[in-house]
Amino acid sequence: MTQITLSSVHKRYPGxxxxxxxVSLTIEAGELVxxxxxxxAGKSTLLKLMAAIERPSTGSVIVNGxxxxxxxxxxxxxxxxxxxxxxxxxxxxxxxNVFNNVMLPLDINGYDRREGARRVRAAxxxxxxxxxxxxxxxxxxxxxxxxxxxxxxxxxxxxxLLADEPTGNLDADYAAxxxxxxxxxxxxxxxxxxATHDTQLAARLRPRLIEVRAGRLAT
Amino acid sequence: xxxxxxxxxxxxxxxxxxxxxxxxxxxxxxxxxxxxLALPLGFYILLSNLEGLAQNYSPQPQISIFLATDAKxxxxxxxxxxxxxxxxxxxxxxVPRSQALESLKTRxxxxxxxxxxxxxxxxxxxxxxxxRNAATLDGLRDQFARWPKVAEVHVDSDWARRLxxxxxxxxxxxxxxxxxxxxALIAITFNTIRLQILTQRDEIEVAKLIxxxxxxxxxxxxxxGSMIGFIGGAAAWLMVWGALLVFNEQLxxxxxxxxxxxxxxxxxxxxxxxxxxxxxxxxxFGAWLSVRRHLHSYNPT
Numbered sequence: 001m002t003q004i005t006l007s008s009v010h011k012r013y014p015g016x017x018x019x020x021x022x023v024s025l026t027i028e029a030g031e032l033v034x035x036x037x038x039x040x041a042g043k044s045t046l047l048k049l050m051a052a053i054e055r056p057s058t059g060s061v062i063v064n065g066x067x068x069x070x071x072x073x074x075x076x077x078x079x080x081x082x083x084x085x086x087x088x089x090x091x092x093x094x095x096x097n098v099f100n101n102v103m104l105p106l107d108i109n110g111y112d113r114r115e116g117a118r119r120v121r122a123a124x125x126x127x128x129x130x131x132x133x134x135x136x137x138x139x140x141x142x143x144x145x146x147x148x149x150x151x152x153x154x155x156x157x158x159x160x161l162l163a164d165e166p167t168g169n170l171d172a173d174y175a176a177x178x179x180x181x182x183x184x185x186x187x188x189x190x191x192x193x194x195a196t197h198d199t200q201l202a203a204r205l206r207p208r209l210i211e212v213r214a215g216r217l218a219t
Numbered sequence: 220x221x222x223x224x225x226x227x228x229x230x231x232x233x234x235x236x237x238x239x240x241x242x243x244x245x246x247x248x249x250x251x252x253x254x255x256l257a258l259p260l261g262f263y264i265l266l267s268n269l270e271g272l273a274q275n276y277s278p279q280p281q282i283s284i285f286l287a288t289d290a291k292x293x294x295x296x297x298x299x300x301x302x303x304x305x306x307x308x309x310x311x312x313x314v315p316r317s318q319a320l321e322s323l324k325t326r327x328x329x330x331x332x333x334x335x336x337x338x339x340x341x342x343x344x345x346x347x348x349x350x351r352n353a354a355t356l357d358g359l360r361d362q363f364a365r366w367p368k369v370a371e372v373h374v375d376s377d378w379a380r381r382l383x384x385x386x387x388x389x390x391x392x393x394x395x396x397x398x399x400x401x402x403a404l405i406a407i408t409f410n411t412i413r414l415q416i417l418t419q420r421d422e423i424e425v426a427k428l429i430x431x432x433x434x435x436x437x438x439x440x441x442x443x444g445s446m447i448g449f450i451g452g453a454a455a456w457l458m459v460w461g462a463l464l465v466f467n468e469q470l471x472x473x474x475x476x477x478x479x480x481x482x483x484x485x486x487x488x489x490x491x492x493x494x495x496x497x498x499x500x501x502x503x504f505g506a507w508l509s510v511r512r513h514l515h516s517y518n519p520t
């Protein structure tokens with residue numbers, strides 16, 4: 001089943017900078033895809049288009065059968081609930097503990113508190129942070145913060161996991177742990193799209209590779 | 220529906236926690252709003268008490284009908300008949316010319332002058348107790364003036380008119396004060412919510428990225444706004460209550476001197492309820508404006 005389709009997508013930012021030009025690609029459900037390329041090549045923009053954080057200037061981005069370019073702003077939150085997003089800078093909330101950080105997506109999805117708590121613990125257990133559920137995120141190491149971000153991304157069991165440079169700030173050991181996590185999710189059927197320039201990780205996980213060069217797909 | 224209720228309940232308790240989490244800020248906000256609301260509230264109470272007092276202790280406005288000096292007894296009886304049939308008056312009494320002269324003698328000290336008169340210059344008269352409404356009084360006067368053998372009709376409605384226009388002035392003043400301070404209240408909540416949005420900027424951004432609807436994001440701020448308004452309204456009520464307690468204590472000697480019960484009554488329960496609802500509504504509105512103004516910058520481009 002096709003999950004994400006981009007056809008002749010251009011993305012120009014105000015000011016004229018063309019981040020992507022004539023990009024077409026298809027990602028099937030259950031694929032493990034690495035988007036590689038230099039900084040500034042357009043990897044992040046590609047992911048932002050898939051996550052409906054940006055809209056394409058021309059062309060169409062279709063996710064789960066919905067066209068992101070034309071859909072109404074009101075519909076976007078509901079589309080986003082199909083995604084888990086992992087950010088390089090984690091975007092954790094430092095005003096609440098680990099448990100409540102992971103609870104946020106479930107709150108948004110309207111889970112009741114008890115069912116939610118069960119899922120939060122399962123997600124924390126999965127990333128190996130169950131013993132830290134009451135800790136404040138600021139006290140966690142970089143690797144732990146990234147794992148917390150992943151727990152928050154997967155707690156509502158999304159069909160698609162989008163990660164932008166998830167191992168960018170981590171040393172090799174932590175990066176390998178994180179990579180293993182993504183492989184595990186992929187093996188249970190989650191579509192994983194990962195923007196990275198970590199070649200070691202790519203060598204280990206053997207994903208499908210999509211290379212972006214100066215806003216175009218390299219073939 | 221259950222999910223919706225749970226979401227509201229969660230937003231509500233989060234708002235309470237937020238208010239309690241920053242007690243000093245909350246207290247300052249509430250004091251400002253409370254004071255802003257207490258002013259028009261106090262004036263309103265003063266005014267309505269004054270109105271009540273005026274109703275109870277003002278003399279009834281009267282209409283005096285003076286008959287022509289050549290009026291016969293039959294004419295007098297005719298007028299009395301007409302007055303009996305007249306609607307819109309509280310009562311009337313007949314003052315014969317001889318009686319009028321007598322009372323003039325005893326009450327004004329003009330006895331010598333009057334004794335020197337060779338005949339009674341005063342006409343027969345009717346004194347009519349009219350209603351309180353100045354317009355009705357004027358209508359009655361015009362009507363009485365057209366009756367036969369009526370020489371002159373005199374209305375002493377000036378007092379009622381003055382009171383009426385003074386009270387109207389007071390009501391306008393309260394209304395103007397209340398609207399000005401309602402704007403202040405909206406501005407206060409607008410700014411409070413703006414600051415709150417700024418401090419929760421990260422949370423809003425993350426929540427949007429993981430699929431929060433605008434409603435979900437807006438809800439806690441709207442709750443915060445109405446709750447600040449509500450508590451501010453309650454604070455105003457309490458302030459006025461305290462002020463009345465002191466004021467009434469000071470009024471006690473005065474009321475003993477005048478032998479009338481001069482005590483100011485607080486808002487009745489309906490007015491109190493309206494005040495609280497109004498204050499919450501204004502807070503909500505200020506928050507709504509603020510959220511509308513500051514949240515759309517978080518939408519995707």
